[in-house]
Amino acid sequence: MSVILANGHHSKSGLFESLTKSCASDLERLSxxxxxxxxxxxxxxxxxxxxxxxxxxxPQPSSDWLSLAQKLxxxxxxxxxxxxxxxxxxxxxxxxxxxxxRQVVRxxxxxxxxxxxxxxxxxxxxxxxxxxxxxDASEGKIDYVQVPLxxxxxxxxxxxxxxxxxxxxxxxxxxxxxxxxxxxxMAFALLMRELDVYNPAQxxxxxxxxxxxxxxxxxxxxxxxxQRYADSLAxxxxxxxxxxxxxxxxxxxxxxxxxxxxxxxxxxxxxSDCAERLLADPWMADIRDKFERLVSARVLACTxxxxxxxxxxxxxxxxxxxxxxxxxxxxDEFIWxxxxxxx
Numbered sequence: 125m126s127v128i129l130a131n132g133h134h135s136k137s138g139l140f141e142s143l144t145k146s147c148a149s150d151l152e153r154l155s156x157x158x159x160x161x162x163x164x165x166x167x168x169x170x171x172x173x174x175x176x177x178x179x180x181x182x183p184q185p186s187s188d189w190l191s192l193a194q195k196l197x198x199x200x201x202x203x204x205x206x207x208x209x210x211x212x213x214x215x216x217x218x219x220x221x222x223x224x225x226r227q228v229v230r231x232x233x234x235x236x237x238x239x240x241x242x243x244x245x246x247x248x249x250x251x252x253x254x255x256x257x258x259x260d261a262s263e264g265k266i267d268y269v270q271v272p273l274x275x276x277x278x279x280x281x282x283x284x285x286x287x288x289x290x291x292x293x294x295x296x297x298x299x300x301x302x303x304x305x306x307x308x309x310m311a312f313a314l315l316m317r318e319l320d321v322y323n324p325a326q327x328x329x330x331x332x333x334x335x336x337x338x339x340x341x342x343x344x345x346x347x348x349x350x351q352r353y354a355d356s357l358a359x360x361x362x363x364x365x366x367x368x369x370x371x372x373x374x375x376x377x378x379x380x381x382x383x384x385x386x387x388x389x390x391x392x393x394x395x396s397d398c399a400e401r402l403l404a405d406p407w408m409a410d411i412r413d414k415f416e417r418l419v420s421a422r423v424l425a426c427t428x429x430x431x432x433x434x435x436x437x438x439x440x441x442x443x444x445x446x447x448x449x450x451x452x453x454x455x456d457e458f459i460w461x462x463x464x465x466x467x
Contacts, residue, residue: 151299152295155222155291156218158290158408158411159290160219160279161219161405162289164189165407166286173188175188175407193209193212193215196275197209197273200274200278202271214228218275225274225275226276226277228272230271231268231270232271233266233267234267252266288367291366292369293374294369297376297419297422297423298418301430302380302381302429302430303377304431308374308377308381311374315367315370315374318367319365321359350390357372357390357391360372361395361398362398363398369399375387392423395424399419402415
């Protein structure tokens with residue numbers, strides 16, 4: 125029995141799945157790039173590192189990133205035994221390419237280590253990069269030590285608040301398919317708790333206000349209500365936190381799914397303001413275009429595909445065997461109404 129999705133695409137192949145995987149890969153790389161720049165921005169504020177950029181806006185690694193690389197290196201288990209600047213090439217892979225900082229590995233000549241190797245590390249003879257291989261190169265081999273450098277763990281230990289930039293709900297909102305309303309509502313509640321904010325309904329104020337004050341609140345004209353709500357969104361936008369940008373994105377997605385045009389416009393304006401505040405950081409300058417293309421454009425233009433239908437139990441939908449269904453309809457394909465492909 126074959127399995128197809130509710131949108132008609134097969135679960136194991138198809139252009140839609142290929143594009144989705146490609147988008148997910150691009151977003152993952154961008155999430156690491158945003159995260160490492162947030163870490164660098166925080167490190168620069170604390171240490172007084174000055175940004176020196178090329179004409180293209182790309183930070184110079186030797187002058188801009190060496191200080192952070194060494195700080196992360198020193199926080200690693202073997203960091204103190206490594207040559208100065210050993211973590212810099214791996215860090216620049218995260219900065220430039222969005223490489224996974226948890227999987228950084230450096231191959232360092234044994235002779236660069238002073239004294240005995242740290243526990244858990246060993247050396248192996250290898251042909252130096254750029255030299256010929258084969259018998260003629262056997263005598264040219266030197267001992268190398270392969271050292272794992274988990275920059276993610278090191279950065280979390282020093283800058284714990286910045287780790288949220290890599291795991292923010294924002295990256296889910298930047299995917300091609302919009303989350304369901306149920307998922308958005310759950311994310312809404314969790315993000316409000318993380319930000320320590322609340323959106324009380326008008327009726328919730330009644331027990332705590334004098335009758336005169338409550339009546340004044342209840343009689344606010346529509347224009348004043350809209351401005352009051354817009355001001356509260358501006359408060360979120362000014363937080364410049366991953367949870368704030370994610371929450372505003374959730375509000376855009378919810379108002380889009382529920383066809384609330386006024387709210388959609390207000391939420392998009394606030395999301396745009398919050399994103400602009402993030403990208404105004406000089407350390408984000410070289411990825412501005414990429415962020416706007418992969419994230420801002422998706423949310424602000426609402427270019428999502430609609431979520432797949434969910435099938436649930438119903439008195440009006442009793443269970444039948446697939447054989448009985450095939451005899452009645454001639455269809456032997458199970459229609460999956462879940463959140464994504466199954467295999």
